[in-house]
Amino acid sequence: MGIRKKHVNNFPTPYTCTAAIREGGMETKLSMVLMGFGNIIHKQKIKGLLYLAIEVAYIVFMIVNGIQFLSMLGSLGTVEQKEIWDEANQIYVYTKGDQSILILLYGVATVLLTILMICAWRGALKSAYKAECLDKQGKHVNNFVEDLKSLLHENLHRLLMTPPMIFIGALTILPLIFMICMAFTNYSKIDNHLMLFDWVGLENFKALFDSSSILGSTFWSVLGWTLVWAFFATFSNYIFGMILSIVINRKDTKAKGFWRFCFVLSCAVPMFVSLLIMRTMLQPEGAVNVLLRNLGLIAPDASLPFFTDPTWARVTVIVINIWVGVPYTLLQLTGVLQNIPGELYEAARVDGANAVQIFFKITLPYMLYVTTPYLITTFTGNVNNFNVIYLLSGGDPVTNLESTAGSTDLLVTWLYKLTVDKQYYNIGAVIGILTFIILAIAALLTYRNSKSYKEEGGF
Amino acid sequence: MAAKTKVRSAKKRRFINNTIVHVVLAILAFIWVFPIIWVILTSFRAEKGSYVSTFFPQSFTLDNYVKLFTDTSILNFPQMFMNTLFIAVCACILSTFYVLAVSYCLSRLKFKLRKPYMNMAMILGLFPGFMSMIAVYFILKAIGLTEGNLIKVALILCYSGGAGLSFQIAKGFFDTVPIAVDEAALLDGCTRWQIFTKITLPLSKPIVIYTVLTSFMAPWLDFIFAKVICRANSDQYTVAIGLWNMLQKEYIDSWYTSFAAGAVLISIPIAILFLFMQRYYVDGMSGAVKG
Structure with a gap:
């Protein structure tokens, strides 16, 4: 099978833009300039006027603001904010300088609006041609x-999809493009570029990949730990949750509901609450150390270095992640486990397989087959697992004082520290893009081979 | 005789196995329930301070709960509660509508942008969720939503903004509603909108309830977005930021036991909702009309 499938148009229609330009009448061709003109002539006055109104609004916007926004996008502003001594009032007055961040934001928004406008223009053309033909x-x-009325029937998808799409466009896509743009600028506290900044091309990427600098070496160590963490966090939860649900589902286990309730109870508590509780319990003076001292397992003034020793901290977050995640896995896997055909087990038992063999030859392969998409989502979720790390260890302990990341920092928590605490927005954006690339490669490779891809769904 | 001993030893072995399994389960269950018990105990603890030298409280009191609702000078818990409730209700209405509308379209209607939309949702899902958070803040600031009471609107927009992208579970559910029902309704002259509101939604009660509850819970659980957008506006804080603040260095000594009390108070409704929802969650996974 070729990697690229041939593009098949499932929605053939005679009313396309090319046909409109090639075969449309005078009025249709005129609607290329004057949107909606064709509709007005062919009995669709209100629709035509609406198209016209959109065009007028766009042109007015472009003349008043848009062109200026676009022209500033190249330089991102040049006027510096200055302090001027006001002789008359005996005070310093600040002149209004350019704010690159706003220029960039408005510029990106204008570009998006223009793309929307092109879509509207194509829509107007098609609709004019259709009206003419009919x-x-x-x-x-x-x-x-x-x-x-057709919006409620054959065009229902337009009615239902438009509001969510507007929200996604304004609150997910626009910020994302905006943030990606930041990766190519020098917008950061370094050299005081918080007000005015410029395009710097791939400089930030170079700085991050240069492993001799402090930033570069931090990046590689954080990346390594992120992958290790994602691997262990995903599979420890998966295996442990599976064993637990097998044990609870065993025929001879009594009070199945009670056991399940015990475990599910902990995921009914909001995650940030249970993580904060765990953190306070594991502090040097926290409940766990106190309990161990009371039991005489450690010396009265000693404490286990849960979050102060790098290796301890890394193991601790993985173990606590098991505590947090296993109930969810239990919930999700129980149903799948119950779906494994019973005959398989009976046949295996007749053939004299023991419990371990049954697990590795039947249960595990079956589960892996069914839950591959689930595993991928968990893996990506863990690479982006901000809550567990930030609320538990906060990335601590910091071993290298020069670097900006601690030993348990993931790429995402490091990103958060760099942008919110340090205000190195450009480096933060680069890290975000790199995280995306890593995840996209992993997801693409696995999705292509998975069942859900072959049947339906994305890609 | 030999057969009998064999049966007995098999029985014995099974008994031993069962005992081991139950003991292990009991230990594990204890580990999982232990922190919860500890918080409940701490919320009734009379001794102040964050760290004490005894594991179990020496004396019990209700003051921690009282303080939470009466001492509003520094951390105004009742106000935070009302803020969160308001945000949660609004965000819940918006995102429930979005999720259900998008899932229905993707599941039932055939249109050109269907595949591209699903691909786009998957790609967007791979970006670190709050990578764009700073950018969202700038955008909200540019349209003036980051001052005063408008912060609530900003938070509602944040929580419901991405709702259209999390359609997988609901779409999976709608896929299981037999398409023959739709076709019959179409023959009877129903419009697609009527099918959606009068047939599909009533048939899909579990997933509707599931969507409502998950989107209602989101503002109670999120704390990063709220923190970035509220910044220093303490009168707009949500419960999650309030609880997090109680554990900061300056408050932890006097507020620690109240934090436990607040955690218990928040957890009770969430736990009830969750345990209630769990049934629908399992139903949602297994489909609408059982054959």
Whole structure:
């Protein structure tokens, strides 16, 4: 099978843009300049006027603001904020300088608006051509009320998808593009570029990959730990949760509901609460150390270095992640386990397989087969697992005082520290992009081979 | 005779196995429940301070709960509670509508942007969730939503903004509603909108309830977005930031036991919702109409 599938158009329609330009009448061609003109002529006055209004609004916006926004996008502002001594009032006055961040934001927003406008323009052209064709063939042309009604039936997807799409566009896609742009600027506290900054191309990427600098070496060590963490966090939860649910589901286990309840109870407590509790319990003077002292397991003034020793801290976060994650795994895997055909087990038992063999030859392969998509999502979730690390250890302990990351910092918590605490926005954005690339490669490779890809779903 | 001893020894072995399994389960269950018990005990502890030298409290009191609701000078818990409730209700309505609408479209309607949309959702899901958080803050600031009471609107937008991307579970559920029902309704002259509201949604009660509850719970559980957007506006804090603040260096000594009390208070409704939802969650996974 070729990697690229041939593009098949499942939605053939005679009313395309090229057809409109090639075969459309005068009025349709005029609607290329004057949006909605064709519609107005062919009995769709309100629709045509709406298109016209969109065009007018866009042009007015571009003249008033848009062109200026776009032209500033290249330089990102040049006027510095200055302090001027005001003789008359005997005070310092600040002149209004350019704010690169706003220029960038408005610029990106204008570009997005323009793309939307192009879509609207294509829509107008198609609709004008359709109206023309239908009118010439003497068929019925929908009037505005009928168009509105069609939103509830054949065009329901437009009605239902538009509001969520607007939200996604404004609050997910726009910020993402904005942030990706930041990766190519020098927007950071270094050299005081918080107000005015410039495009620097791939400088930030170079700085991060240069393993001789402090930033570069931190990046590689954080990346290594992130992958180790994601691997252990995913599979420890998976295996442990599976064993636990097998044990609870065993025929001879009594009070199944009670055991399940005990474990599920802990995921009913909000995650940030249980993580904060865990953190306070594991402090040098926290409950766990106190308990160990009371039991006489450690000396009265000693304490176990849960979050102060790098190796201890790393093991601690993984172990606590098991505590946090296993109930969820239990919930999700129980149903899948119950679906394994019973005949398989009976046959295995008749053939004299023991419990361990049954687990490795039947249960595990079956589970892996069914839950591969789940495993991928958990893995990506763990690479991006901000809560557990930030609330538990906060990335501590910091062993190298020069670096900005501690020993348990993941890429995401490091990103958070760099942007929110240190205000190195550009480096933060680069890390975000790199995280995405790593995840995208991993997800693509696995999804392509998984069942869910072959049947339906993304990609 | 030999057969009998064999049966007996097999029985004995099974008994030993069962005992071991139950003991191990009991130990594990204890480990999982232990922190919860400890918080409940701490919330009733009379001795102040964050760290004490005894594991179990020496004396019990209700003061921690009283303090939470009466001492509003530094950390105004009742106000935080009302803030969160308001945000949660609004965000819940918006995102429930978005999730259900998008899932229904992707599951039932055939349109050109269907595949591209699903691919886009998957790609967006791979970006670190709050990578764009700073950018979202700038955008909200640019439209003036980061001052005063408008912060609540900003938070509502944040919590419901990405809702259209988390359609997988609901879409999976809608996929299991037999398409023949839709076709019959179409023949009877229903519009697609009527099918959605009058047939699909009533048939999908479990997933509707599941969506409502998850989106209602999100503002109670999130604390990073709230922290970045609220900044220093303490009158707009949500419960999560409040609880987190109680553990900061300057408050931890006097507020530690109240933190435990607050944690218990928040956990009770969430736990009830969760245990209630769990049933629908399992149902949601297994489909709507059982054959």
